[in-house]
Amino acid sequence: MALSKEMTRICLIGAGPSGMSMLYHLAKMEEQGKCIPDVVCYEKQSNCGGLWNFDWRTGVDEHGEPIHGSMYRHLWTNLAKECFELPDYTFDHHFGKSIPSFTTREVTLDYLSGRWKTVNATKFVRLNTIVKNVVYNPDEDNFTVWARDQVEDKDLPSEQFSHIVVATGHFSVPNMPYFKGVETFPGRVLHSHDFRDAREFKGKELLVIGSSFSAEDISLQCVKFGAKSIVCSSRSGPMGFKWPEEIKEKPLLERIEGQTVFFKDGTFTEVDAIIYCTGYKHTFSFLPDNLRLQTENTLYPPNLYKGIVWIKTGNNKLMYIGMQNQYYTMTMFDVQSFWACRVILGEKTLPERDIMETDMSRWIQKLERVTSIPDGIDFQTEYVMDLCGDSGYQHNLDVKDIFQDLNRKRKESIITYKDNVFKSKFTGTVSCKHHKPFMSVFDDSYDAIVN
Structure with missing residues (x-):
């Protein structure tokens, strides 16, 4: 018609x-x-x-x-x-x-x-x-x-x-699941939807809840900009990456008492802030x-x-x-x-x-x-x-x-996979390397990346 x-x-x-x-x-x-x-x-x-x-x-x-x-x-x-x-x-x-x-x-x-x-x-x-x-x-x-x-x-x-x-x-x-005691946690609680700048968490100990791409990326961002330590907790199990020493993985969060967070395996730790990366x-x-x-x-x-x-x-x-x-x-x-x-x-x-x-x-x-x-x-x-x-x-x-190649490189090294280059399917051009490794680049402006 x-x-x-x-x-x-x-x-x-x-x-x-x-x-x-x-x-x-x-x-x-x-x-x-x-x-x-x-x-x-x-x-x-x-x-x-x-x-x-x-x-x-x-x-x-x-x-x-x-x-x-x-x-x-x-x-x-x-x-x-x-x-x-x-x-x-x-x-x-x-x-x-x-x-x-x-x-x-x-x-x-x-x-x-x-x-x-x-x-x-x-x-x-x-x-x-x-x-x-x-x-x-x-x-x-x-x-x-x-x-x-x-x-x-x-x-x-x-x-x-x-x-x-x-x-x-x-x-x-945001999807915001409830965990017992979160309403009395004395530090910052936010969803990744409200995350704006990793520098806010410099020197802080963080709990990141979730196992999605945002949990992975926000954890790396915070370490890159000076977070003291990060515990990643998820229902679906560990993400399985070779994390830098500042990042640890735990099973799902069970409850919160003051600044102490308790996990299903019986372990616990103190944190300054909680970031929901829960989709x-x-x-x-x-x-x-x-x-x-x-x-x-x-x-x-x-x-x-x-x-x-x-x-x-x-x-x-x-x-x-x-x-x-x-x-x-x-x-x-x-x-x-x-x-x-x-x-x-x-x-x-x-x-x-x-x-x-x-x-x-x-x-x-x-x-x-x-x-x-x-x-x-x-x-x-x-x-x-x-x-x-x-x-x-x-x-x-x-x-x-x-x-698939990118997924393999992420598994090999979560902190260096963004340093890799790939070839365009449509032009055959192989990307150039950035002049610094990703974890060392703090200027991500247009000029810094393109020029």
Whole structure:
């Protein structure tokens, strides 16, 4: 079915990497002479880029809304850039030269922004505008959206859309499990969502709860910037790295008495601060129950055909981008967005519901066999490549060999793996080495990394 511009109107919620990939592809299609629908992207922050924007605030933003971002000042990517390099806009193209494989928040956002600027993708974005409510209207087969202009501090008139695309991410609402005695702990207690600068913990003894990438990275950051000692505690068991001597691992925290923390193996120690690295909740407060994705952090969320189309209600016109647990990041968001664009433009027809349900069941059965990080990398590679084939995406995004090599290097040495270099799949360029080892680099500005 050919696209009817009058009848097709997209509401895109979120202008982070996922949402901006969607806008990039729509703008490219427009450049190619295709008729694209009207699209409005609502973004609650004052800039595009989602979590890659650094906000010094914690708690609430300048408008009194919960802070979206979890970015901290000295963050480096825990993936080599060759794992998330976009094939039609490479790092070589953007920077004009080779840069190190591991980049910082400022460098990464500069790269992503460069791609969006090539097609003026930001022209669709309404900044400082928060979506408050979305309702599906079955009689009209469309959606009503209510939003609020945060700068003017006023509700906007409701608008009608044929499609909703949710690209708000799922790393903004912290998961905070309770441990007995935490309410009387005399030191600082925070979630990684509110972690901003490792220098705050110089000379401190810390407890880090969790075994995710954030637990790993924040522990290293704090040691790098002078923390005295760190105990990592998790439910899932030790992370298994060869930690520096300042970092020890313990089983799950059992209780807290004053500054003393007790673990399930009967051991205990005193700490000055507790950092929760316990993940996030998928939260979409602007959606009613019948439209809202409810899931744990998983490689294949339920009720999403191809991990994208919400099949429970909304006549297949509600889509989610970037809601998976992630090994692949930017490239997965990109092919998801391209696939969604083709569906909305009528260039790709969705199958009948029973076929979509069968396809979802097949992926969930595959997921049951994933028991390790290498398994997860293989699973998500297969998923990404399935979307490439199904959408007609013109590039081969399979970089599982780089992921697996990177995972081996992390296991060999957690403190030196960011000193390694990798080769771009798309240009063949081998990254240059940074002039200092990661644990000795304290200036992570754009100039320090790129120049």
